[in-house]
Amino acid sequence: MRRSMTLLALVSAGALTGCTAVKSVRTAGSATFGDDVAFARKSTLVVVLSGSEGRAAVAVAPKLQGRVLTSTSSGQGGMSFGWINRALLAEGRPRPQINCYGGEDRFWIGPEGGQFSIFFSKGASFDMAHWFTPAPIDTEAFDVVSSSAAKIVMKKDMQLTNYAGTTFKLKVDREVRVIDTSEACQLLGLENAEGLETVGFESANTMTNTGDVAWDKATGLLSIWILGMFQPGTVTSVAIPFTPGPDEELGPKVNDAYFGKVPEERLSVTDGAVVFVADGKCRSKIGVSPRRAKSVLGSYDALNGVLTIVQYNKPEGKTDYVNSLWQEQENPYGGDAVNAYNDGPASPGAKPLGPFYEMETSSPAAALQPGESIQHIHRTFHFTGPEPVLNAIAMKALGVSVPRMMSVYTKVYAK
Numbered sequence: 332m333r334r335s336m337t338l339l340a341l342v343s344a345g346a347l348t349g350c351t352a353v354k355s356v357r358t359a360g361s362a363t364f365g366d367d368v369a370f371a372r373k374s375t376l377v378v379v380l381s382g383s384e385g386r387a388a389v390a391v392a393p394k395l396q397g398r399v400l401t402s403t404s405s406g407q408g409g410m411s412f413g414w415i416n417r418a419l420l421a422e423g424r425p426r427p428q429i430n431c432y433g434g435e436d437r438f439w440i441g442p443e444g445g446q447f448s449i450f451f452s453k454g455a456s457f458d459m460a461h462w463f464t465p466a467p468i469d470t471e472a473f474d475v476v477s478s479s480a481a482k483i484v485m486k487k488d489m490q491l492t493n494y495a496g497t498t499f500k501l502k503v504d505r506e507v508r509v510i511d512t513s514e515a516c517q518l519l520g521l522e523n524a525e526g527l528e529t530v531g532f533e534s535a536n537t538m539t540n541t542g543d544v545a546w547d548k549a550t551g552l553l554s555i556w557i558l559g560m561f562q563p564g565t566v567t568s569v570a571i572p573f574t575p576g577p578d579e580e581l582g583p584k585v586n587d588a589y590f591g592k593v594p595e596e597r598l599s600v601t602d603g604a605v606v607f608v609a610d611g612k613c614r615s616k617i618g619v620s621p622r623r624a625k626s627v628l629g630s631y632d633a634l635n636g637v638l639t640i641v642q643y644n645k646p647e648g649k650t651d652y653v654n655s656l657w658q659e660q661e662n663p664y665g666g667d668a669v670n671a672y673n674d675g676p677a678s679p680g681a682k683p684l685g686p687f688y689e690m691e692t693s694s695p696a697a698a699l700q701p702g703e704s705i706q707h708i709h710r711t712f713h714f715t716g717p718e719p720v721l722n723a724i725a726m727k728a729l730g731v732s733v734p735r736m737m738s739v740y741t742k743v744y745a746k
Contacts (some may be wrong), residue, residue: 351507361562364388364406371400374420380481380532382509387530389509397485397505398434398472404528404715405571407489410635412530412713414560414687429464431684435711436534438505439468439556442653443691445660447551448494455494459658459677465491473505482508488541496551500542506535515712519627519640527716527724537637537706540699548664549571552696555707558685559641563611566633568739569671569690570731573623575602575729582623586667589616589656589678596742597673604731606739607671611686616673618667621650621695628669628690631721631736637713638721640728643669644708651696664696 345465368390371377380389386406390413392398401413413435420432444457455461456667473485476595487503510531512524517641536555546552563651573584587593593615607617609630626645631638645668654666674688676682694707714724 356591358741362411363408364390364401364403364411367401367411368407370417371415371420374423378475378478378483379655380483380507380509384511385529386637387509387511389481389507389530389532391507392432392434393433393475393483393485394399394440394472395434396468396471396487397483397507398432399507399532399534399559399711400432400435400712402435402530402532402711404454404713405529410715412561412637412638412639414562414685416685419745425470425634428462430469434626435559435561435683436507436532436709437558437560438503438534438536439467439558440538441554441556442659442663442666443655445508445654445663446494446543447497447653447663448655449491449553451494453494453496457659457693462657465489467491473503482506491553493551495551499546499553500540501553502539502541504537504539508533508535510710510712518642518710519712519724521724521727524724526720527714529712531712533708533710535706535708535745537704538694538697538699539704540697540701543701545700547591548651548696548698552651552653552664552698554666554696555694555705556691557643557693557707557709558689558691559709559711561609561630561639562632562684563609563674563686563688564632564634565610566737566740567609567630568736569607569609569628569630569669569688569689570725570729570736571605571607571619571628571669572603572616572621572625572730573605582620584619584623586618586620587615589618593617598740599739599742604729604735606731606736607673608739608743609671609673609688611674611683611688613673614677614683616670618670620665621645621652621668624668624715627673627728628692629725629731630690631725631733633733633737635715636718636721637715638688638725638733640712640714640724641690641692642710642712644706646695649695651660652693659691666693668693708735
């Protein structure tokens with residue numbers, strides 16, 4: 332597949348300003364979908380779903396919290412889009428704080444930090460040494476209710492206790508299904524996807540209060556949090572479109588203070604979109620608030636010609652979202668609706684978790700009465716093909732051009 336001379340120059344330069352130097356780029360032949368599925372099946376149950384057309388396939392791991400491990404648009408020998416932690420899967424021994432197995436769509440629950448966190452015990456310091464992922468969303472299996480060629484339905488009963496000492500009893504119902512190309516085009520407002528290889532899938536996640544007590548803002552609320560982990564690349568970036576307008580009315584366009592301020596050259600903010608480098612070389616995270624966020628975000632892997640679109644069901648008028656910052660919070664319901672994370676060393680000389688990058692979406696904070704439910708739908712679409720065709724889809728679905736998504740590298744790469 333042909334790429335521009337500018338892109339080739341960026342790849343061959345191999346040097347970055349900012350966090351660390353890039354020594355290699357992702358290649359399409361590094362792992363096939365079939366390779367990843369065969370490897371994962373040595374350690375866990377993997378159910379492969381397929382649609383009614385083409386060679387699209389989606390791999391789901393029920394025992395790993397029902398996560399979508401990876402997908403492909405071109406069969407067993409095709410490119411594998413998800414990031415999978417092969418070393419941890421092969422290890423076969425759970426770790427105490429987090430088991431970062433990877434996956435394009437994994438189920439989590441927020442908030443992560445703050446006085447209502449479910450990742451820190453009551454009175455613990457908000458630091459890495461005291462951070463522990465709750466077992467029901469980290470090590471415990473989801474039960475399979477039913478499965479067919481294109482869909483799998485799972486469930487999980489849970490009990491969680493937050494930093495404030497509030498205990499939640501809940502049930503999670505999770506359905507993963509393949510989305511065929513015609514439906515993908517309808518959902519994204521596209522005329523067609525001719526000339527492209529495509530794969531799409533959806534997770535519908537329902538959380539029900541199974542306890543006897545209503546969930547209240549004063550003692551803490553939960554949210555559904557879906558995280559997609561993908562292969563980073565030297566020329567890969569995330570774009571999050573947002574609603575323009577004055578900060579005085581809508582708040583800041585982007586929150587880039589999760590792990591310290593993102594280096595200026597790695598983040599580009601215009602009136603309509605945030606573009607963020609996703610090379611797996613600089614640990615950083617951004618978020619966009621529910622007042623700003625739209626119901627879509629995406630990424631572009633320029634080296635392999637892959638456009639990824641994430642879409643979710645953002646409800647109108649909801650502004651209470653749990654806050655996951657690792658600190659006592661003035662506004663525990665002032666969190667973000669969408670996030671993007673770029674992995675990298677937490678300190679000089681340290682190893683990254685992956686590396687990988689993430690695109691994340693969340694539901695509003697769930698103030699549920701006993702027996703009441705909230706549902707969060709998260710969809711992932713991959714389009715592979717010629718850059719001009721991908722550019723047209725990016726403009727339609729995201730309102731952001733491919734050249735705009737690539738332009739962030741002019742700030743990052745040394746000339």
